[in-house]
Amino acid sequence: MIRIPRVITPERQQRSDPTGRWVGIAGGVVLAGSAFLPWAYSFAALDGMTLVGYPSPLQYFGMVLGLLVAGLIICSRVIKPRGKIRVGWVRGAKAASTGALVYMAIIILSIAVELGGLINVVYGGWIALVGALAFVGTRLMIMDQPPTLARAQIRPTLEILLVAVVMGAALFATAFALNIDDGGAFVSFVAFLGAFIAVLFRLGVMGFLSGVSERHRKVLILAAFVVAFLFPFTQGGSDANMSIATQVIIFAAAAMGLNITVGLAGLLDLGYIAFLGAGAFTAAVLSRSAFATADIHPPFIVVVLIAGAMTATLGLIIGSPTLRVSGDYLAIVTLAFGEIFRITMINLDGEAGPNITHGSNGIPAIPDLVLFGFDFGKPHVLLGIPLGRFSNYYFLLLVLIAFVILVFVRLNDSRIGRGWVAIREDEKAAEAMGVNVFGLKLFAFASGAFLAGVAGAVKAHQDISVTPDQFIFLESAFLLAAVVLGGMGTVLGVLVGATLLKLLPEKLRFVSDFRLMIFALLLIIMMRFRPEGMIPSQRRQLEFHEEDEELAERIDEEVEETGALKGAGVL
């Protein structure tokens, strides 16, 4: 083993700290100022960065990052900590400068990609990049103590107001992001948001916010659904984004079901898409489509229950080998089941088998839902704002995902959920403690499958047609990726993972050919550096870093402070 000499000694750090500070402030100011200069040669790139004195939205965001870098460094010297409450100014400044550099790199690359070559980046863009290199300066600064903002409390009314404001900001940011048509601009905005959230995290504001949300959980959940409900009204009657939003929700609902099996019970299921498919095919066969093969057409509520029951039974069948096999073998069994499902659906075409699904053509022309006299296919006008077909389905799916989340959270907080955790961490010990291992494993499969089946039934009507090739292995891998990237075992993680995985391909049409490859790379890199996902439950994080004493101690401290493991299930 080669011993690496310690280049960075405390003395050298002491010496370089002031230099780093000044470089950082200067860089931040340069970046902020460059927003008034043109960045790109042509107006066609991103959102038009060619004017002197009139920054485009993206240039404003660059300015915000620059001011953040400079401002946080100044704050770190000017504002003294009050009592026990510390803010991580330097940490925030470092995060802001890293974010600014990434942001500028993405902007410059986007300009180069969209206009064909770096030649199209004008002097302002280069000045901004130089400013973003304030990164180097902040790296030289001495790290301050971890923030303790989580301990802070303000008046309850103010806290509730804060929740409302944050939720409103989230709605605004989502609506803004979705209305960006330009792929490069969209990525840049996502990078900006990421940088901004990272800064909040490092400052300790996120700790404060999560404390607030713990104290006002009901308000938060209510606010989240109000915001989700209001979302279609921000679209001004356009159905394009609503179509994406409905797909995101169906995907998220299925991922949440998978999260029960993988995230809670720790059973890897590689054929999960079959459950979504089984639900969709059940609904399609029982629908009033001219191609439906069943003679009875029960009302949709009944269809949903039948689809759920069908898939839950299928889940029981697929789960039954769990008595004998576990781990990798189980993954392969489920993968084989998924393939059997797909091939069977192709073969039930009237030639190789009885005609149920019309083979690879599937069942087209599934009519729109009509519930209680409300036709989901027709546009409606509410409060003077027209809402299209997808908006109608969006509201239905919102109810669905609320139901799914409720089931997930209640299961997780129950005896059953604790039993799953016990099985996941040590099956033999759990059995010795009297946990009904086989029963709970089967229940994990059945409940996960049920949720996917219900989601599939709605999907059939929303997509109009159901074909076997919608349910290939890759889709299972995508669902798994949503769970893994977002964070196993948490609601928020899965929602974020599902949203990113469905949204990015829609917005990144210009790299559509590469999207699978990017996805694969993301999966590999994520497993290498952060296997517990973006928003993990702390218990999961510990499981993935068994040897990390520091993390264990930190979580231990937090547990002592708050009295519970955070993010064991909700948020």
Add this chain to the structure above:
Amino acid sequence: MEILQQLINGLSLGALYALIAVGYTVVYGIIQLINFAHGEIFMIGAFGALSAWILIPGESLGIWQLPVMLVVGMIVAIGTSLLTERFAYRPLRNAPRLAPLITAIGVSVFLQEFVRLFYGRIPGFPDAKRAIPFPQIDYVTGSAIQLGPITIQRAALFTVIALVICWIFLYVFVNRTRLGRAMQATSQDPDTARLMGINVDRIIMVAFALGAALAAVAGLAWGLRYTNIDFRMGFIAGLKAFTAAVLGGIGNINGAVVGGLVLGLVEGMATLIPGTFGGSAWKDVWAFVLLILVLVFRPQGLLGSRVVDRA
């Protein structure tokens, strides 16, 4: 006679599975990793062989090209396999079981997409987004051999012979050479093997390389037999080969070969099942049903005796 014909077909198909299955079994036997991307290594072996044929000037189909194609295919497959081992799997050696499996899925998708997107961009190479016709080499392919009512494809015969040669080579390698014995020792107990002075990292690389070399043989045989190759061919073939490895008892090299042959025969016989659920449309279903049944009722496989807790 139909039965005999299907037996022959099944046997040659099984030989292909067996060649790929060895790769799964040696890697699993040593680091307990389901190398999901092994099917893609097989696919890359086939593309490597094809590239060698394209790079040889002229449109010649002489038999002398076969060894060149084979060697190039092997080099490309082994290289890819070692790269994935080094950069994707090795950093996760001590991670929880879920992490390397998900990485393997990522590697699998990555390799498929890499070939699909970039193979055609090399000057002179065909676009890999569609199936590419594979060169039909003299003697090895061509008019089928007729034995009375039974038809034997030349490529099928080539596959079976290749399997026999590889099996003999494997037997000698594993049982008679130092490296092979070190491999056995590592698979039985990696910690003790390390104490005995065996370089475990090197043995793991040898396992990956060995699997990749045989997968390249299978890739070439596949191209000759099915006359075209595409970037997706590794997925189902890999899944079947894994089934074969499990069927024979994972970790057991002879088991992989026997499992491959049995699986091939079952698929051949499944096409003979009369009635609604028979015929070639359902043969994949029967193969997977067999996999599930074996995993449930005899998880140690046909030849396996070791019962290891694979949680």
